[in-house]
Amino acid sequence: MKKKVLIVLLSMIFIISGCTQTETPQNHGDEQGDQPTEIIADANILIAYFTWADNTVVVNPESVDVDASSSASVLTPGNAGLMARWIQEEVGGDLFSIQTVNQYSSDYDECLDQASREKASRDRPALIDTVENFEEYDVIYLGFPNWWYTCPMAIFSFVESYDFNNKTVIPFVTHGTGGLSSTIRDLTNALPSVRVLDPIGIEREDVDSSEDKVKSWALNSLK
């Protein structure tokens, strides 16, 4: 009898913990994010993004079926590239496309395989270009797709190439059914003591119709 009571009690605890803990408020990154937000006026803004389209070669663009969700993002400017342009239209700043020396396959599955291998071996793919006068920027919008539940490894190459001290990072992510997964968690871990603001995540298929959403988010992030 005692056992049964115990089981019942345990399940009650489970329910309660399930109810309460799922609703814990968001907390991204460090404590600084919890401070009252100040307006970042006259900030120098960099919009850096990694997009599949800029890191692959499509031999015959006309052969790409734009209606297929996995194919549309291989055509320039790519999903993250498109979002980066909207952000620029809204808040200004300079665009920078993060590109790797070794390109990725334009085939969805093959690209995913590549991404998974890089993730497992914690690769830091070599990047082609560097941002000039990086130290002059205050705010960096950082965009990328969710690859295999985390950021593409090139994002970590990028983040580790510069000194992010005293900078504010605002991530924007395109994703499939996995949502943001562990992209933001891994990014904040790679940027300890850097202020990382609330990200925006847009589902791949909804990117085309999300201009207003992205723009208003970009503006609000600076307030």
Place this chain on the structure above:
Amino acid sequence: MKKKWCIDIFMSLFLILAMLYMHLGEYIHEWVGVLLFLLFFIHHVLNKYWFKTVLSKKQSMKLRIRSFINCLLCLLLILTLISGVGMSYYLFPFMNIPTLTSLFREIHLACGYWIFVLSAIHLGLHLDIFVRRVKNKVNDKRVKGTLIVLTGCICLYGMYLFIKNRICLYMFLIHKFVYFDYRQTLLSIFSEYTLIFISIAIVTYFVVRKIEIKKEKSQ
């Protein structure tokens, strides 16, 4: 007998932990998977009689359903094992087949969720022993009533969590990537999957019971 129960409880625990791939990280997930398969193996050794019942022709409907689910589970387990080892980076890197990762990932995902649901159904088909024991021990009507209401609540909440966690979408690969909320704590997601597991088992028990009662009446 106690050993069997212990193995069963640990097996359920590890199965639920295996579902929390993202929250535990890949390294722990691989270890959980290996331990889970060891437990499955011991479970089969301890329940050897099952193989004999599969082969026997005289079976009741309930036994037939049980055998069918058990065979399916065995098949899915083998598929999950092969796809898991084929993708492994930490424990079996020498067995990793990089060109098949995408295929293995989808097999592993779908089979994993089917195993989760079918294991819960499997538990539900054996729940009558447990329920009989509880019935024999609980005589107080009030306690009985509370237990029934509680069971109902757990079932309803479990079904809600089943939908909320999109289990069905992964089983049929409608969604090919599992949605993970990195803000949700391990304890919270663990309790959600535990409740889903328990409620599937309870619902299975009641469905089977209902069918049995109907049959008894018609005879």
